[in-house]
Amino acid sequence: MPTSHDLKGLMKFLARDEWRECFKEVFEDHFGPALDAGDMEFEDVAEILGDDWAMTLWGCAFEDFLTQDFEVQGGNIVDEYLKRRGWKETAQAKAYIKALRTSIMSLYEVSEVIPGTSLMARDLIRGGEPIAVSEGTATKTLKQWDRIAARIVPLGGKNVFAGGLLPFTLQAADALFDGLRLLFGKKNAKKLPAIKDEDLQAAASMFTLSWLSDTFERTMGMPSVQNADGDDLVFHDVRFPLAAGVAQKDIALQVNAIPGMSQENGKFWNWLEEKPMGKGGHGGTLSLDTTMDNGSRVLGNVEMKGRFLHLATNSAERAEKGAALIRQALGDLVRTPLTEIRTVKQMMADPPARIQAGAPSDIPPEVAEQVVHQFLDRQYRETLDQPVGMLGNKTPRQAAKSAAGRQEVAEWLKYLENQSSRQPDRANPMATYSFEWMWHELGVFDLRQ
Template identity: 80%
Template sequence: MPTSYDLKGLMKFLARDEWPECFDEVFYDHFGPVLDGGDMDFEDLSDILGEVWAMTLWGCAFEDFLTQEFEVEGGNIVDEYLKRRGWKENAQAKAYIKALRTSVMSLYEVSEIVPGKSLMARDLIRGGEPIAVSEGTATKTLKQWDRIAARIVSVMGKNVFAGGLLPFTPQATDALFDSLRQVFGKKNTKKLPAIKDEELQAAASMFTLSWLFDTLERAMGLPSMQNADGDELVFHDVRFPFAPGVAQKDIAARVSTIPGLSRENAKFWNWLEEKPKHGAPKRGAPSFDTTMDNGMRVLGNIELKGKFLHLSTNSGERAQKGTTLIKQALGDLVRAPLTEIRTVEQMMAERPARAHEDLEPEIPPEIAEQVVHQVMDRQYRETLDQPIGMLGNKTPRQAAKSATGREKVAEWLKYLENQSSRQPNPADPMATYSFEWMWRELGVFDLRQ
């Protein structure tokens, strides 16, 4: 809880006879599915996640409880507390408690962070313009474009965060949005429906559960990402060397006969599922896959590069199936394939490692920064003309030509900026790199908010 707003009196009031049972109902909404599924107690969460996160989670449930009406005398604990004990609170604390009474949990994207002072927060669920939030603690650790679940309340003319603030990964975000679509009637679209404040207020436990499932999977060493087939997300690049004397046109002619391939250009094909699949993935983790405009899932990509045919997939199962299809179609036109396997973590770390690999440690910091930035400029400029999975396997330049594509490009650029900023040393050349030129070159700078 924020140290400037003491809620001890309100928490003590929770012990009165009418409220514990009411709080238990809310507590179960937030933690029951996790605790029951793992045969755990709340104390076990503290052991796994640490006491600080356990208290933050308890705070999320408590703040939700403060907004709810119950069939007991007084109906709402905040109304009853202020009526009976409000005279004990100073004006600022009373304003904060009143603001919590009508607060709404939502998911925000943060930007323009001034450490120790403020940030801008854009509501990813309800929309609208970013709002300024006065914040002293979280701003010291948050990075540009981080996503957080929080309650923003207005206290004496200033917007502040309540105590229950949870950082959301892309996987937790996807899980939350899937849950919201299922509850509010938009199951077969990626776009969130319009959700009223009172509806979102009633769905507060979804934020806690989405965060918990994602965090526990990573904390306990379980795979936190999978594709729509339920396969663990592990990226495979299968390279088929051409047999002597074989040209790209010979390979392209055979590849075009493989069922399920959709040709993007002379050297690139999308490998599509046979028919659209609906429903949840096989396991409980958030799923990761790209789809075409017609809803068909992309199982992988096939590309001609020099004297190699590349098959790229996001699981071992798909890599094996795709390899079989290619071998059957190409026969002796290619030799035995070579396979490179990378986890999600390895792929995220790959680009920074390449940017640094040729630099000697004794190079002055300002020279090292210049060299790293030049390397990144070159790599990212090449990337603008390469198919990107997050963009439906279109190049950034291609995607930026449509309204929907522009939004995807903006999300992709935010992801790049966010990952680049996550260096332990804020002076690291990766952390100081500016992506502004990419926003302007792709014509989406107006979406950088």
């Protein structure tokens, strides 16, 4: 007996010539532009993203197809199918199919997730209060403030998700909003206009295309990232063991003599550029670097840690040059260095302020959590008075003074919470940190919904 979400009968009905041709039109709307841009076939999507995502994407197009009317006999496949084959379906299955007939794809923000049971979903396009959705599978992976494109349909007195559910990054959401503003808003509009349900229903393919574009870009490779010298960004930690009998004070004297070393304290130096060396970034790349308040570019850092002198830089070229300067200045005071290398992708994959898995420690978990939370308190309190890119380079306190800025601050805080909640280990101190005080501090707690 078919379940309420079983659409096999409808899919068999799709094999009829008239409906197969109609579905081709919808399929082209959802995938044509993305496939043409990458010179691909739909089969290539499964190769790149996997069979599960390919089926989910196909389902998004199929559910959109179920809502549309065509100039063929019957007009709509759901109406025609229920008329001819509805007697084969259970009452609950027919109710689900009818709900899909009038369903609307929208972008939702997730909150109050109860794994395996339910969540609250706030419509980011049409507005309104968050609604409760009964969901078993997706709630096991969704996190607070995640954004998803989905169809929410009523079934048996509850709200449920249809099959086509896509998780959206901030970048994908911005691309979608840009497209909707271009389609429905005034020229150069910055705000998303009010969109009628029937218009949003007709724009369902924009969700698939926005998700595909963002996912292809992330899956098929990051742009090349360089420092200001034009060197590929690869993080190097060069550790020089101190020779036997050598004291830290002996090392400090020699490091101070290295050109470009600016001492911050007894154990830490910034290695500064003496004069511009840069080859500059190249087209199609991101250029990243750090500068001091006076504009001096930081080439790396040198730090004393126990019986090791550490040189940290962001390229192989700088690591080689810095290591040569240290060997020249310190000579026999240090032994042959060991080097740890990490790429940008590896850095991004590591949780910030990570705790080494399996590392021996006598610190009880509750104490470690307290220490990490105290560190985060200090870090985020300082951030409240520092420019933030997501806030137009305003400080959070400055942005919170206007109505538009308050909305941006709320989105920024949700982003912080969302990233924190995505730690693989839910007991990780990063995952258990509470941002509630920041909402109150900035006066935007009423927007936390």
